[in-house]
Amino acid sequence: MNRDGAAPTMKGGQFNTDPIAAPNEAATAALSQAEFELFAELGRPRAVEAGQVLFRRGELGTTMFIVASGAIDLDFGDDLVTKRLGPREFFGELGLLIGDHARSADAIVAGAGLLIELRHEEFQRLVDRNPGLVCHFLRRAIMRVVLNEQGLIRRLRRRNQDLEAALDSLYATTHQLNQTEELIRTDELTGLYNRRGLTLRLQESRAIGMPASLGLVLVDCDRFKQVNDDHGHLAGDRVLQAVASILRSVAGPEDVACRLGGDEFCLLVASSNAGDVMRFAEFIVATAQNLMLMPQSPPAMCPVSVGACMVDPRADWNDWYARADEALYQAKRKGGNRVHWQDAALEPV
Structure with missing residues (x-):
């Protein structure tokens, strides 16, 4: 998935962990420092090795993952681009928010490291601990889902256009082949078989x-x-x-x-x-x-x-x-x- 969240910035020599971010940044940034610390406090650490499969596309899941270190590849299949996630980026958030959500990609460990796991049942604890921070995270997570859906729609439209162009080309080629076959079989002067x-x-x-x-x-x-x-x-x-x-x-x-x-x-x-x-x-x-x-x-x-x-x-x-x-x-x-x-x-x- 794409990066989400607001990244910490320097302000007066200190990290600014204000969760407010511009809409166009919210769908592409990693977790803020405050978000990462909150999720890490309530989540469970999990060490992973390169090549390890976390889940497969289509499997139901209730867990969100946050990359503390290392790298994760998300493979959406077909001809879609594989996405690589790094530290403080998250994935599987719909499993955390709604539970038993069908995964949209294969999640494979690209580089050994540490993940933070948050299960669906732990979501209420996050809300109780810091509702404002969680609210902002949810807004960004929803925005990312919407942007991903919009991106998927654009890709499907392009694919449909490519498919229509390919079918038109196939039709034209078939027509040309039929004409060529007809010319091979037919006497040009009389139109009878040769x-x-x-x-x-x-x-x-x-x-x-x-x-x-x-x-x-x-x-x-x-x-x-x-x-x-x-x-x-x-x-x-x-x-x-x-x-x-x-x-x-x-x-x-x-x-x-x-x-x-x-x-x-x-x-x-x-x-x-x-x-x-x-x-x-x-x-x-x-x-x-x-x-x-x-x-x-x-x-x-x-x-x-x-x-x-x-x-x-x-x-x-x-x-x-x-x-x-x-x-x-x-x-x-x-x-x-x-x-x-x-x-x-x-x-x-």
């Missing part, structure tokens, strides 16, 4: 359990190089964004649309119905054809070829891709602007 994003999504799906069956639709733009050559890369970018919009419009909440690279896209369909997967593929081709009917210069769409198939969730991506790529090759070989299904049970469109 190849890395698709790989991560598949890893996550395998960890929680893949659907029983999946369909894969592989999309490739026909004559895309000609769009770039004739109208420039900005026009080519708009075509790619238009293809991405088609895939985004047809994809369900469990489906995954991805730009694999260049002008190649894929749609992973969470369905066990081959007919549904085929309808997805046909819709992509038909939508691209309809957009091409709208005269625009430069063109906003080009024809697309699509390869589609069912895939085994237990197999890896390379097996899926090889099968869908074979279907896409067949669609390209037949002139493009069409769907080819890699399954003899369904006739290619």
Whole structure:
């Protein structure tokens, strides 16, 4: 605890033990000589050794201690500063005044010396002996409690402010990490998953359990190089964004649309119905054809070829891709602007 009481001063060559002290001094001074002598007369001396524990934080106590010699450390825990008390400083006064008070700190002997102990039951004897002196001591003791509480409130406010600042920083960092993760997973031009994003999504799906069956639709733009050559890369970018919009419009909440690279896209369909997967593929081709009917210069769409198939969730991506790529090759070989299904049970469109 902080020092309390009024320290003796020289007056006319003699110690002045007048207990009156200024309020700002009362909460920081040690016991006056008169107070120390009164408490020492009625208290019990106790020799202590370095490292000795007088009490622990949270323990109930009814005793006040005064340091006659040596030093005491009060450890309030957490990140609060440990306080060291020296001769004529006191601690544990609330135990003396109200009895069975929970200690607010660990009291550990820092330097061997002598303490004066005053118990709760001895308080009335102090009052009877010198009520004026005890009254002044009580005023200072109460003032110290109030100042300590005010100091604790300030520290708690600062800690809350620090905590709020830390939470704000954590939120901002988390937001940045999420944005970074999104950039890592997402194709910048189209907003679809990129190849890395698709790989991560598949890893996550395998960890929680893949659907029983999946369909894969592989999309490739026909004559895309000609769009770039004739109208420039900005026009080519708009075509790619238009293809991405088609895939985004047809994809369900469990489906995954991805730009694999260049002008190649894929749609992973969470369905066990081959007919549904085929309808997805046909819709992509038909939508691209309809957009091409709208005269625009430069063109906003080009024809697309699509390869589609069912895939085994237990197999890896390379097996899926090889099968869908074979279907896409067949669609390209037949002139493009069409769907080819890699399954003899369904006739290619």
